[in-house]
Amino acid sequence: MFFLEKIVIRTAKKEDIKKIMDIEHDSFSKNVFESESVILNRLLVFPDGFLVLEYGNEIFGYISSELWEYSKKIDEKMFDLDHDITSLHKNSGNELYISSIGVLKKYRGKGYGKLLFLELIEQITKKYLLKSMILTVSVNWAAAINLYEKNGFKEVFRIKEFFEDENNSDGIVMRKYL
Template sequence: MNQETDFIVRNADENDIPEVMEVNLRTLPENYWYGFYKFVLDKWGDLFLVAETDKKIIGYIMNRIEDARDPVLYGKENELIKEKKRSIEDIMSSFKNMFSESHKVGHVISIAVLPEYRKKGIGTALLNEAIKKMKDNYGAEAVYLEVRVSNKEAISLYKKLGFEEVRIVKEYYRDGEDAYVMVKKL
């Protein structure tokens, strides 16, 4: 149990998917179908975690492991501190990276905590446990996620946990909002 509030973080199982979907529907505009949750659970079950109190799921984090050749995603480059205009060297470097060795990175697909349970350490606990598993179980060199540029609370949490904004993806979300890509090197 966590000291700030009574909750546990545990691996999700298939029976949790309907409750996870409910948390997602109540908290995020981006929603997934049952089969997607099941796919992630089947492939990366140890990286699909739920936070639970009194046998009720109050939050979740869904992650996967990827092979990345993009130096931004494994924490080697930060596009936001480079000049706005890309030089021919930058373009050639990006092209060269497509053929370079790949790096194991964790990808936070989705994380959510019910509004009435926020600011109690649940999101932090979910992220910390997932990051530990990504590093220990898969040898991930970095973890990345996308977050709405307007989601100041989430960005603040991610920064406290060592993530840094490294890229903006224009119109990433269905409603046209941009996303930051944030990376934490492990």
């Protein structure tokens, strides 16, 4: 049992990478999870955009993001999994792209994912001037879709067979204007 006051949400450090990869592998299927080098680079390039949930020695959730230059027109290639953060991220960007979020299976459904998601948004909106936020989610990830919809994200388009999982599921691109 966790007690909320003992949970820390903090910026990820490079020493956390193995535990972050455990969450990645627990959260996504083989052809969907991203590589250690890409994830490590995200936390090195944009530490403000990469938070972990910690309880004692355990890291049980993470969220990663980038800052993009807002463009009304969206190119689906921007969302390619395993893309290098330096291809689109700029600290002066005004659209927050939430590249990933995961919570270890055994801790899901208890409010921690929402806590992490809202904390990242609060921290980033305090420090950077944002116009909007964007992300992509599989049509099959009901929990994530609910989390985003309840927090004001709306579908802008679908990328056909975006995920190379067993169903070749479509990706839903969702955006929220601030």
